[in-house]
Amino acid sequence: MAVTLGIDVGGTAIKWVARDTATGEVAGRGGVPTPGDRDTIVEALVALARAADPDRVGLAVPGHVDRATGVVRFLPNLPGRWSGFPLGDTVTGATGRPTRLLNDARAFCLAELRLGAARGLTDVLFLTLGTGVGGGVVTGGRLLVGADDRLGEIGHTTYDRAGPACGCGSRGCLEMYASGPAIAAAAGGGRTPAEVAGAAAGGEPAAAGAIARAGRAIGESIASVAALLPSTALVVGGGVAGALPALRPHVEAALAAREPFIGPVRVLAAELGDEAGATGAALAAEEGSGR
Ligand SMILES: [Zn+2]
Structure with a gap:
């Protein structure tokens, strides 16, 4: 049996899924905490790959990579120095x-496109709401990648130029309004985004205000992106996606306000949960996108 190993290297956990390449059946899955330095992270990835004995490996990382060379460009959310590190060649060599x-x-986008909420759709925008806000664009049925895998950073489009400083170096990015930490802080702090969403549903003003602000920021930002890239759906996933029912009316209201120009954009909940990243990494390896 040919096996593809997909690994999602996150800031707190490394999740993996082994797929039967021919059938797509999941042959194994698991996760380990993310080690605290680069070399130990690489050792963990190599150990996972040796244990699963796959035919090929896909690695999803929380940053920008040169897909053609397997070299890391920008990876601020993992411990250690990664810029310029030949992660692909290192794992292949070992x-x-x-x-x-x-x-x-x-x-995440590739997994949801092939196997999840965006199955059968051709023009879709994606958001992952978590510690940060990631995104992606599928147009004409293809996931757009771009140089250094940077295409799709909807979380770092400017929502309010007068807003707070963002880790990307700009100010007022969508991430500053729609990420988990942003939602929690806007509600006064001390609660998880899920708790804020629950309190908002119960009518608590601070929580409702934080959710409305995040939902409006998402809807208005997506409307701007959809003006450039006509899309029929927005797929929302990530660790904060549990707040989507609370966010949804605000997102939909902002999209509806732009509908005469951008057309209808449906808001869909992602379907693959926290395995989407590892699954998408495996799919990328199977499909041979990149090197
Ligand atoms: Zn930013």
Whole structure:
């Protein structure tokens, strides 16, 4: 049986899924905590790849990579220095298996496009709401990638130029309004985004205000993106996606306000949960996108 191993390297956990390449059946899955430095992270990835004995490996990482060379460009959310590190060649050299890298949000998009909420759709925007806000674009049925796998950073489009400083170096990015930490902080702090969403549903003003602000920011930002890239649906996933029922009316109201120009955009909940990144990494390796 030919096996593809997909690994999602996150800031807190490394999740993996082994797929039967021919049938797509899941042959195994698991996760380990993310180690605290680069070399130990690489050792963990190599150990996972050796244990699963796959034919090929896909690695999703929370940053930008050169898909053609497997070199990391920008990876601020993992401990250690990664810029310029040849992660693809390092894992390939240690395991003897071809290894493909891609951005974790783009991996999420690919998984939801092939197997999840965007199945059968051709023009779709994606958002992952978590500690940060990732995104992606499918147009004409193809996931757009771009140089250094940067295409799709909807979370770093400017929502309010006068807003707070963002980790990307700009100000007032969508991420500053729609990420989990942003929602929690806007509601006064001390609660998870899920708790804020629950309190908003119960009518608590601070929580409702934070949810409305995040939903409006998402809807208005997506409307701007959809003006450039006509899309029939928005797929929302990530660790904060549990707040989508609370966010949804605000997102939909902002999209409806732009509908005469951008057309209808349906808001869909992602279907693959926290395995989407690893699944998308495996799909990327199977499909040979990248190197
Ligand atoms: Zn930003």
